[in-house]
Amino acid sequence: MAKNRRVFVCSDCGTHHPRWEGRCNGCGSWASVAEAPVEVAVSKTGSTATATDLPALEDFGLSGCLPVPIGFDEVDSVLGGGLVPGSVTLLSGEPGIGKSTLSLQIAMHAAAPGASVVLVTGEEAPAQVAARGVRTGEIPRSLSVLDNTSVSEVIATLTEAKPQLVVIDSIQTLRCDDVDSAAGSVTQLRSAAAQLVNMAKALNVTVLIIGHVTKDGTLAGPRVLEHLVDTVLSFEGDRMNSLRYLRVAKHRYGSTTDVGVFEMTGQGLVSIRDPSDLFLVDRHPGAPGSVVVPTIEGRRPLLVELQSLVNQSHGMGAHISTQGVPTARVKQAMALLSRYLDVEFVSTEVFVSAAGGAKVNEPGGDLALALSLLSSIRNVSLPANLVACAEVGLAGELRSVPHMERRLQEAHRMGFHLVIVPESAPEPPMGLRLVRARSLFGAVEEIQALSA
Ligand SMILES: Nc1ncnc2c1ncn2[C@@H]1O[C@H](COP(=O)(O)OP(=O)(O)OP(=O)(O)O)[C@@H](O)[C@H]1O
Numbered sequence: 001m002a003k004n005r006r007v008f009v010c011s012d013c014g015t016h017h018p019r020w021e022g023r024c025n026g027c028g029s030w031a032s033v034a035e036a037p038v039e040v041a042v043s044k045t046g047s048t049a050t051a052t053d054l055p056a057l058e059d060f061g062l063s064g065c066l067p068v069p070i071g072f073d074e075v076d077s078v079l080g081g082g083l084v085p086g087s088v089t090l091l092s093g094e095p096g097i098g099k100s101t102l103s104l105q106i107a108m109h110a111a112a113p114g115a116s117v118v119l120v121t122g123e124e125a126p127a128q129v130a131a132r133g134v135r136t137g138e139i140p141r142s143l144s145v146l147d148n149t150s151v152s153e154v155i156a157t158l159t160e161a162k163p164q165l166v167v168i169d170s171i172q173t174l175r176c177d178d179v180d181s182a183a184g185s186v187t188q189l190r191s192a193a194a195q196l197v198n199m200a201k202a203l204n205v206t207v208l209i210i211g212h213v214t215k216d217g218t219l220a221g222p223r224v225l226e227h228l229v230d231t232v233l234s235f236e237g238d239r240m241n242s243l244r245y246l247r248v249a250k251h252r253y254g255s256t257t258d259v260g261v262f263e264m265t266g267q268g269l270v271s272i273r274d275p276s277d278l279f280l281v282d283r284h285p286g287a288p289g290s291v292v293v294p295t296i297e298g299r300r301p302l303l304v305e306l307q308s309l310v311n312q313s314h315g316m317g318a319h320i321s322t323q324g325v326p327t328a329r330v331k332q333a334m335a336l337l338s339r340y341l342d343v344e345f346v347s348t349e350v351f352v353s354a355a356g357g358a359k360v361n362e363p364g365g366d367l368a369l370a371l372s373l374l375s376s377i378r379n380v381s382l383p384a385n386l387v388a389c390a391e392v393g394l395a396g397e398l399r400s401v402p403h404m405e406r407r408l409q410e411a412h413r414m415g416f417h418l419v420i421v422p423e424s425a426p427e428p429p430m431g432l433r434l435v436r437a438r439s440l441f442g443a444v445e446e447i448q449a450l451s452a
């Protein structure tokens, strides 16, 4: 038995309303709310099935969840081995960051002989996609292109073709003919994604969907797709810089802790095996304001150089400019130096940067940040082979941070001999000397003793 009830839905933001409204109270749009029929199933008879008629969970085993390698090592490793057949992955990122390049390279790797891969391109003409493909490598014969934006037609073609992998570039360009709103609206996105998920499960086709995010990081149409898909990948970076990070925001088949690091080049995205090397390559060891910190990206330790430049200015307050480091952390480091070491930042210009386009926004960078500011304002160099790693609490105390052992190993591997850490830090690898300190003040005293 089914009972119809009336539901009104905004075609712009998807908000449900119990009655018709002239203006949507979800997004404020006028005349966007319309009735949508909803079938509510109400069983009057009840089911006669018992628990023993249902399939046992253990009979399903693991076979449906094993990843198949794409052949693009950096992406496979982020995904925990590859893409699971029949799974749906959303690759999101800001406009121009390199989503089409990454997904094309994934498609080209996956289109090994015997496999069939389809690229649905609603955004670019096939010739444009081919030009990018030629720039990045040899386009395999088994990679086909489908230049169509109608979801029903795309699904009909894919049902015939039954490829192993489908790449949709992008979900914002698809339109469902039965949905009465513009392509890219929330209702369109949700409907298109739901139909693609159903197709993936029914045909056991792996689907990679590209979605644009807006500047504030939300998938255009407030993250409506994330709960529908199995995996959400986020492709990030600074467009002024060639480094790109592939992060897993959600993964139904594996961990979300690994990060892929790439460089955008004329030949497409190239995996960076040793990011620490890249960040430190042109460093001037011993320059005032320069301190190296072993950060953690996902599970991967990365050595990054923090640089500060503190100059006198004619203004009254402190002017702060940062790159790759949150301004709030810089302000906190300045406040700690002011309180516990009597450092005066009035009438100064403070510039802080994580060199090479890296990002340090975790507490493990606190001590290095404070030492870097202090080194610059006092124009005193720190020991060239020194690495600093600790969170600094508001009482000026040094606190341990996660994955300390991995960070110390990376510092050792990159040839550093001296690490300043909180008292609770684990024993270091052979050849690495730890200087333990209880507080920011204590850390500065220890460094002064080393330099004396
Ligand atoms: N010849 C080249 N050499 C180096 N980098 C290039 C070259 N051509 C393009 N790029 C880089 O690739 C980026 C565009 O990549 P791509 O088209 O994959 O991004 P996208 O995220 O799909 O963009 P959109 O939002 O427009 O779909 C450019 O911003 C540029 O950084």
Ligand SMILES: [Mg+2]
Pocket: 099, 100, 101, 123, 169
């Ligand atoms: Mg694109």
